[in-house]
Amino acid sequence: xxxxxxxxxxxxxxxxxxxxxxxxxxxQTVAAAEADPNEWPEMDSFHMIMAEAFHPYKDSTNxxxxxxxxxxLAQNAEAWSATALPEKVNSDEMKAMLAQLKADTRSLADKIxxxxxxxxxxxxxxxxxxxxxxxxxxxxGGGHEEHxx
Numbered sequence: 001x002x003x004x005x006x007x008x009x010x011x012x013x014x015x016x017x018x019x020x021x022x023x024x025x026x027x028q029t030v031a032a033a034e035a036d037p038n039e040w041p042e043m044d045s046f047h048m049i050m051a052e053a054f055h056p057y058k059d060s061t062n063x064x065x066x067x068x069x070x071x072x073l074a075q076n077a078e079a080w081s082a083t084a085l086p087e088k089v090n091s092d093e094m095k096a097m098l099a100q101l102k103a104d105t106r107s108l109a110d111k112i113x114x115x116x117x118x119x120x121x122x123x124x125x126x127x128x129x130x131x132x133x134x135x136x137x138x139x140x141g142g143g144h145e146e147h148x149x
Contacts, residue, residue: 042080070109077105
């Protein structure tokens with residue numbers, strides 16, 4: 001084949017690739033949620049951070065992890081509350097639960113920054129963990145399934 005044909009085909013492939021619409025991060029998240037109604041990546045992301053923050057406290061009253069992760073938890077909750085909800089939990093109740101989680105994680109991060117006592121941090125962390133599990137239970141259909149962090 002002639003080199004001009006190869007160049008032309010390469011050019012056509014480049015033009016097609018350049019003209020293909022790109023998905024934004026939000027549309028990818030929405031598409032992912034719609035693609036598999038049993039997945040909620042934002043919840044899974046928050047869960048991973050919560051587990052790292054909560055279980056050292058639960059297991060041995062170690063608050064150092066939550067002191068290090070509180071701001072990340074707050075930022076994650078804020079981002080989570082701003083995303084489109086999966087259809088099975090797209091309700092005013094869930095929106096309110098996520099708004100409360102966002103407020104509570106911000107409050108915890110602010111308390112830690114302000115030098116709250118270990119008792120205050122532990123109490124707030126436990127309440128936050130329980131609130132998060134309310135969201136998980138709603139996601140899982142209201143069951144009280146045992147979970148592993």
